[in-house]
Amino acid sequence: MNLPKDDIRTQLEDSLASLSLQKSEDIICQVKPILLSNLARKRLDYYLEANPSQLDLYIQNVIDNYSLWHDYLFAVQIERDFAVWEPLLKKLIRFAYQYLVHKNFDTCINTHEFAEECATKAAEAILTAQFPYDISFDAWIRRIVQLKCLKFMSEEMQKRKIPANMQVVLDEETENMLETPDMLQMLQEEELRAAIELALNQIPEARREVIILQYFENLSPTVIAQRLGKSTDAIYCLHFNALKDLRKIFLKTGINFNE
Numbered sequence: 001m002n003l004p005k006d007d008i009r010t011q012l013e014d015s016l017a018s019l020s021l022q023k024s025e026d027i028i029c030q031v032k033p034i035l036l037s038n039l040a041r042k043r044l045d046y047y048l049e050a051n052p053s054q055l056d057l058y059i060q061n062v063i064d065n066y067s068l069w070h071d072y073l074f075a076v077q078i079e080r081d082f083a084v085w086e087p088l089l090k091k092l093i094r095f096a097y098q099y100l101v102h103k104n105f106d107t108c109i110n111t112h113e114f115a116e117e118c119a120t121k122a123a124e125a126i127l128t129a130q131f132p133y134d135i136s137f138d139a140w141i142r143r144i145v146q147l148k149c150l151k152f153m154s155e156e157m158q159k160r161k162i163p164a165n166m167q168v169v170l171d172e173e174t175e176n177m178l179e180t181p182d183m184l185q186m187l188q189e190e191e192l193r194a195a196i197e198l199a200l201n202q203i204p205e206a207r208r209e210v211i212i213l214q215y216f217e218n219l220s221p222t223v224i225a226q227r228l229g230k231s232t233d234a235i236y237c238l239h240f241n242a243l244k245d246l247r248k249i250f251l252k253t254g255i256n257f258n259e
Helices: 005-019 025-040 043-048 052-078 082-102 109-128 137-158 181-202 205-216 221-228 232-252
Strands: none
Touching: 005 025, 005 043, 005 052, 025 043, 025 052, 043 052, 052 082, 052 109, 052 137, 082 109, 082 137, 109 137, 137 181, 181 205, 181 232, 205 221, 205 232, 221 232
């Protein structure tokens, strides 16, 4: 939305005043701080998509989700009720495991352990994160899990001599996660970098080294040959086979890899 934030706030106040004739004063008072917070975090900008007429629908969505999820969130974040947390943690582990497998992790015991680690990190974030009430709760926690998985993948790759410019950098403030075009694009870019890191780690070391030197250090095949003590023909062969390996890996994960 291109409207100034003050104009949006004015429209928000007017919409709430109008809705107060239909809704209880309590619910309006309860959702108003949430709406103002979402405005400050630019969530309204994305959801309204330059169409102020959708503001009433947005507010109604927040009200509906507040009525649906507030008591549950209170049990999760304030009371920290074990009876609520136990099934929630299982769901987080399931989301993490599904995401890691989607990212080409093997369906093995280690992946289950990785999923539990990522789910635990997600649970810690959920304890203090601010739920925006403009998306479903499951979509919100799934996004938190995915970001924690990406952070885990990034940290794992940092242990394997992957160039710094390929490392995934994630924002620690998961409460600011948005299901918006900009956020989705950023997440897709992070996922792509993580996929490249994982793929490189699966190919032979000599081939991986050629790819890193050529594409991330911008060295020519001749310079790479000199650095590695190989012939230029050998470098071309390693490069060709590396791309072939990577293409196979990416195809398995649904990524189109072009030379």
